[in-house]
Amino acid sequence: MSLPALKAGLQQEVDLVGQFLAALENETKSLLTPESNESLNESTRAKSALASQIETATQARDTLLTQLGYGMGKAGLDAAAQNHPEVRELVAELVQQAEQARQHNASNGYIVETYLKYNQQALDTLRSLTGAGNLYDANGHTRNTAVRAKGIRAG
Secondary structure (H helix, E strand, O other): OOHHHHHHHHHHHHHHHHHHHHHHHHHHHHHHOOOOHHHHHHHHHHHHHHHHHHHHHHHHHHHHHHHOOOOOHHHHHHHHHHHOHHHHHHHHHHHHHHHHHHHHHHHHHHHHHHHHHHHHHHHHHHHHHHOOOOOEOOOOOEOOOOOOOOOOOOO
């Protein structure tokens, strides 16, 4: 394999990671917008498809790096960039974008975790107010729980 093939593969990978960053931005907007379930589903589907494409491109890159006599992963990228100035800029851009995507994904994960904690607290509050143990079963279906009321006798 040749250096031009590596350069083309790196450009494809940079483009894919750029699209992944855009999907992460859409996910953030969806997470912060009330009642945006459909757009959140769309951004999740887009993220999954792009992640799969990035994985395929990364495997192809690692194969090219190995064929050119470099190691796989970041070490191979760094060695190729050091020896071939024509790929240096693409490698730097790819590494920078990958770090940006990692941070953005972690931030979105924090937002999701915050929502989950809030929902759990709301469920705990409902349980304590109704005197019921679990309002929902393990599948998320409501349980038939009788609310305990003090008996009132007439007459």
